[in-house]
Amino acid sequence: MxxxxxxxxxxxxxxxxxxxxxxxxxxxxxxxxxxxxxxxxxxxxxxxxxxxxxxxxxxxxxxxxxxxxxxxxxxxxxxxxxxxxxxxxxxxxxxxxxxxxxxxxxxxxxxxxxxxxxxxxxxxxxxxxxxxxxxxxxxxxxxxxxxxxxxxxxxxxxxxxxxxxxxxxxxxxxxxxxxxxxxxxxxxxxxxxxxxxxxxxxxxxxxxxxxxxxxxxxxxxxxxxxxxxxxxxxxxxxxxxxxxxxxxxxxxxxxxxxxxxxxxxxxxxxxxxxxxxxxxxxxxxxxxxQGHDWWGVGPGAHSHVGGVRWWNVKHPAAYAGRVLAGESPAAGRETLDAETRRVERVLLLTRIRDGIATAELDQHGRTAVAGLIADGLVDARAALRGTIELTLSGRLLADAVVRRLLDD
CATH class of the missing domain: 3.20.20.70 (Aldolase class I)
Incomplete structure (x- = not known):
C-alpha cells in the first residue's frame, strides 16, 4: 500500500x-x-x-x-x-x-x-x-x-x-x-x-x-x-x-x-x-x-512555495470531498526554518552536476572539501572554481558526501 x-x-x-x-x-x-x-x-x-x-x-x-x-x-x-x-x-x-x-x-x-x-x-x-x-x-x-x-x-x-x-x-x-x-x-x-x-x-x-x-x-x-x-x-x-x-x-x-x-x-x-x-x-x-516553487495537484501531491511545504489527503474520495466543498485538500503543512532550508539546499544541489557553490557551505562544509577531494569523491578542478561537483565515485556515495559536508 x-x-x-x-x-x-x-x-x-x-x-x-x-x-x-x-x-x-x-x-x-x-x-x-x-x-x-x-x-x-x-x-x-x-x-x-x-x-x-x-x-x-x-x-x-x-x-x-x-x-x-x-x-x-x-x-x-x-x-x-x-x-x-x-x-x-x-x-x-x-x-x-x-x-x-x-x-x-x-x-x-x-x-x-x-x-x-x-x-x-x-x-x-x-x-x-x-x-x-x-x-x-x-x-x-x-x-x-x-x-x-x-x-x-x-x-x-x-x-x-x-x-x-x-x-x-x-x-x-x-x-x-x-x-x-x-x-x-x-x-x-x-x-x-x-x-x-x-x-x-x-x-x-x-x-x-x-x-x-x-x-x-x-x-x-x-x-x-x-x-x-x-x-x-x-x-x-x-x-x-x-x-x-x-x-x-x-x-x-x-x-x-x-x-x-x-x-x-x-x-x-x-x-x-x-x-x-x-x-x-x-x-x-x-x-x-534547485528549490523553486510548485503547486502539487491531486491526492497525496506535495507542494512547495517559498519555504512552506504541504501535502494533500491521500485517497481520491477524500480529495474529491475537499475540492468539491471549495476547501484546501491539504492534510498538513510545515514552514521550514532557515537551517532546514540550508540543509535541504546542500542535499539537493550536491546531487546535480552544476553543484553547489563552496561559498554556500558553512565553515565545517568548506573544511570537509579537501578530504572529499582526497578520497576521490569531489572533482578537484571544479572545487578550485568554487563549485562542489561529484565524481563518479562521489555519485555512488552521494549521501555520504552530503553527510560529510553537513555533519559537525
Whole structure:
C-alpha cells in the first residue's frame, strides 16, 4: 500500500500561505505538478499513492479531471490572496500512477485549466508520464495538439523476466514503437529504467541499456531499485521468495550505465539522470532540486512555495470531498526554518552536476572539501572554481558526501 503521509501542522481550509513566501519570489520559477493516481495493476515494488479500479471506493475515475481542475482554480486564488505576484507556469508535469490511464481529452482539460489559471511561459516544458502499453500514436498526437512537449515512458527493463519480477505489464518490444510515435508527434522522449531487480544480472542490465540507447531518446533516467517497507516486494524478500537487491551489483550497474550513456553522447546532470544536451534536461525536476516553487495537484501531491511545504489527503474520495466543498485538500503543512532550508539546499544541489557553490557551505562544509577531494569523491578542478561537483565515485556515495559536508 502507499506510504503514510508525513506529520505536520494543520493546514488552513482557505489554503492561504504566510507572508514570508513573498520574500525572494522574483528569483524562483513556478511549476505545476498534477498527480493522476490510477494504475491498471499495482506493481509489487511501488509505494506511490496509486489506486486500481477496485480500490477507489466512492469516487469515479471519470470524474477525476474535473476534481483536479477545481484544485487548480483554488490554487490560483490562494496564491493571489497570499500576496504572490502572478507567475506563468514554466513547467507542468503529469505524474502518477499512470496519467495516460485517463483519456487524452482529460489530460488536455487539466492542462487547459493550468493555462487559464496562470498561463504558460514561452517555451514551457509540459511532460506526462506514460506506460508503453497505455498509449498509441493517435493518443500521443492528441497530447501534442493539446500543448504537451514531452513524454516520459516507464520502460524499466528490456528483459522479460526482470519485467515479470517488477510486475510490469508491457511487452518490451513495444518501447521502440511508442518512442517512434511520440517523436513523430513532435514530443521529446525520456525513458525510465530501474536496475538491481532481484534476479537481474549485469548482462540483463547491459541488454536494457543497449535497447534504451537504440531508441535514441532525448533523456534517460536510471534508478536503483529501492525496497520500500510495506510493499509486496518487501514481503517477498522477507519471506525468502526473492533475493534482496545486491548493493555491490547495483554499483557495478550504475558504473556501466554511466559509461554506456557517455559513449552514446548522454551527459549526466543529476545522479540518476542523463540528457542528450542541456536543452533536454528535465526542467521540472531541476526546479525541485534547485528549490523553486510548485503547486502539487491531486491526492497525496506535495507542494512547495517559498519555504512552506504541504501535502494533500491521500485517497481520491477524500480529495474529491475537499475540492468539491471549495476547501484546501491539504492534510498538513510545515514552514521550514532557515537551517532546514540550508540543509535541504546542500542535499539537493550536491546531487546535480552544476553543484553547489563552496561559498554556500558553512565553515565545517568548506573544511570537509579537501578530504572529499582526497578520497576521490569531489572533482578537484571544479572545487578550485568554487563549485562542489561529484565524481563518479562521489555519485555512488552521494549521501555520504552530503553527510560529510553537513555533519559537525
Amino acid at each position: 502507499p506510504s503514510a503521509l508525513p506529520l505536520g501542522d494543520p493546514a488552513p481550509a482557505d489554503g492561504l500561505l504566510p507572508t514570508s513566501v513573498v520574500d525572494g519570489v522574483a528569483e524562483r520559477a513556478f511549476g505545476v505538478y498534477l498527480h493522476v493516481p490510477f494504475c491498471r495493476v499495482r506493481c509489487g515494488y511501488c509505494d506511490f499513492n496509486t489506486y486500481t479500479a477496485t480500490e477507489l471506493r466512492g469516487v469515479s475515475q471519470s470524474e477525476y479531471a474535473g476534481h483536479a481542475q477545481r484544485e487548480v482554480d483554488f490554487a490560483a486564488r490562494a496564491l493571489e490572496l497570499s500576496g504572490l505576484p502572478a507567475r506563468e507556469a514554466s513547467t507542468v508535469f503529469f505524474g502518477g500512477g499512470t496519467p495516460t490511464m485517463l483519456p487524452a481529452s482529460d489530460l488536455a482539460g487539466m492542462l487547459a485549466a493550468v493555462r487559464d489559471a496562470w498561463g504558460l511561459a514561452s517555451g514551457a516544458e509540459v511532460t506526462t508520464e506514460a506506460n508503453p502499453d497505455s498509449v498509441d500514436a493517435a493518443y500521443l498526437r492528441s497530447l501534442a495538439d493539446a500543448g504537451f512537449t514531452r513524454v516520459s515512458f516507464g520502460m524499466q527493463s528490456a528483459v522479460p523476466h526482470v519485467l515479470a519480477t517488477l510486475e510490469r505489464t508491457h511487452d518490451p518490444e513495444r518501447v521502440p514503437l511508442v518512442v517512434e510515435w511520440a517523436r513523430d508527434a513532435g514530443l521529446q522522449v525520456s525513458l525510465d529504467l530501474i536496475y538491481g531487480t532481484p534476479g537481474e544480472s549485469l548482462e540483463d542490465w547491459e541488454r536494457s541499456l543497449d535497447s534504451a540507447i537504440a531508441c535514441r531518446p532525448d533523456h534517460l533516467s536510471a534508478y536503483s531499485l529501492i525496497v520500500e517497507t510495506g510493499t509486496k516486494l518487501a514481503r517477498q524478500i522477507k519471506s525468502g521468495q526473492v533475493a534482496e537487491p545486491d548493493e555491490d551489483l547495483q554499483a557495478d550497474m550504475y558504473e556501466l550505465a554511466d559509461a554506456r550513456l557517455a559513449d552514446a553522447g548522454y551527459g549526466w546532470y543529476e545522479v540518476s539522470n542523463w540528457a542528450r544536451d542541456d536543452d533536454h534536461r528535465s526542467r521540472h525536476n531541476l526546479a525541485y532540486w
